[in-house]
Amino acid sequence: MLRIGNYTFESRLLLGTGKFSDLEVQSQAVEASGTEVLTFAVRRLNLEDRNKQHFLDTLDLKRYTLLPNTAGASTAEEAVRIAELARASGLCDMIKVEVIGDGITLLPDPIETYKACEILLEKGFTVLPYISDDVILAKRLQLLGVHAVMPGASPIGAGRGIINPYNLEIIIEQAVVPVIVDAGLRAPKDAAHAMELGADGVLLNTAVSGSGDPAKMAKAMRMGVEAGRLAYEAGMIPVKRYAAASSPVEGMVHT
Numbered sequence: 677m678l679r680i681g682n683y684t685f686e687s688r689l690l691l692g693t694g695k696f697s698d699l700e701v702q703s704q705a706v707e708a709s710g711t712e713v714l715t716f717a718v719r720r721l722n723l724e725d726r727n728k729q730h731f732l733d734t735l736d737l738k739r740y741t742l743l744p745n746t747a748g749a750s751t752a753e754e755a756v757r758i759a760e761l762a763r764a765s766g767l768c769d770m771i772k773v774e775v776i777g778d779g780i781t782l783l784p785d786p787i788e789t790y791k792a793c794e795i796l797l798e799k800g801f802t803v804l805p806y807i808s809d810d811v812i813l814a815k816r817l818q819l820l821g822v823h824a825v826m827p828g829a830s831p832i833g834a835g836r837g838i839i840n841p842y843n844l845e846i847i848i849e850q851a852v853v854p855v856i857v858d859a860g861l862r863a864p865k866d867a868a869h870a871m872e873l874g875a876d877g878v879l880l881n882t883a884v885s886g887s888g889d890p891a892k893m894a895k896a897m898r899m900g901v902e903a904g905r906l907a908y909e910a911g912m913i914p915v916k917r918y919a920a921a922s923s924p925v926e927g928m929v930h931t
C-alpha cells in the first residue's frame with residue numbers, strides 16, 4: 677500500500693498523461709498500467725472553459741486520483757498560482773510541484789521549488805515536489821513537511837534510466853515520507869531498479885507514451901514496478917566478490 681498524506685493506493689505506478697498520439701491510445705495505456713494516479717500539467721487544461729473537451733473527459737475519473745502538476749512554472753509564485761487554480765477547479769488538493777530551472781536540461785530549480793513548497797504547505801496542499809537526486813534538498817523538504825519527494829532518475833524525457841543509484845539509495849534510506857522516482861525512465865528494468873532500491877513508487881510518462889505500443893509498454897512497466905517491489909520485500913542476496921557454489925559441496929573432492 678502506498679500512502680501519501682491522506683491518500684492510499686494499491687498501485688505504485690503513477691502515470692503522466694502527456695504526449696500520447698490520441699485519446700484512445702492513452703485510455704488503453706492508462707488501463708493497462710493499473711495506475712490509480714494520473715498526473716497532468718494544469719496549463720494543458722482549459723480550466724476557465726469547462727465546455728471544451730479535454731483528455732480527462734475520456735477517462736472514468738472515479739477510478740483515478742488526479743495529481744495536477746505545475747509544469748510550465750519557472751518561479752515559486754507561478755507554481756503557487758497554478759496549484760491554486762487546480763484546487764479551485766476541484767481537481768485535487770494534491771499537487772506535484774514542478775518548477776523547471778532551464779529549458780535544456782528541464783532540471784528542477786531547487787530554490788524556487790523549496791519556496792513553492794513552503795507556501796503550498798501553509799495553504800494546506802498535499803505537496804509532492806519533483807527534485808533532482810539531491811540528498812540534502814530531499815531532507816530539507818521533508819523537514820519542511822512535504823508529503824512525498826519525487827527525485828528524478830534522469831532528465832525528463834531523456835530515457836537514461838537511473839543515473840545515480842547511490843544518491844537515490846541515500847534519499848530512500850533517510851526518507852520519512854514516500855519516495856517516488858520520477859522522470860527519465862525508459863524500460864521496465866529501470867522501473868524495477870527504482871523499486872529494488874526501495875522506492876515507494878515510480879512516476880513515468882514518455883517511456884509509455886513514446887513507445888511503439890503504449891498499452892503494451894504500460895503493462896510492462898506495471899510488471900516492472902511489481903517485480904521490483906516484490907524483490908525489495910523479499911530481500912536480495914548480498915553481492916559477493918567471489919563465487920559461492922549454489923549446490924552443497926560437503927564431501928566433494930575438489931581437484
Ligand SMILES: CC(=O)[C@@H](O)[C@H](O)COP(=O)(O)O
Nearest residue numbers: 692832833859860880881882
Ligand atoms: C508528466 C510529468 O509529470 C513528467 O514531467 C514526468 O516528470 C515524467 O517524466 P518522463 O516523461 O521522463 O517519464
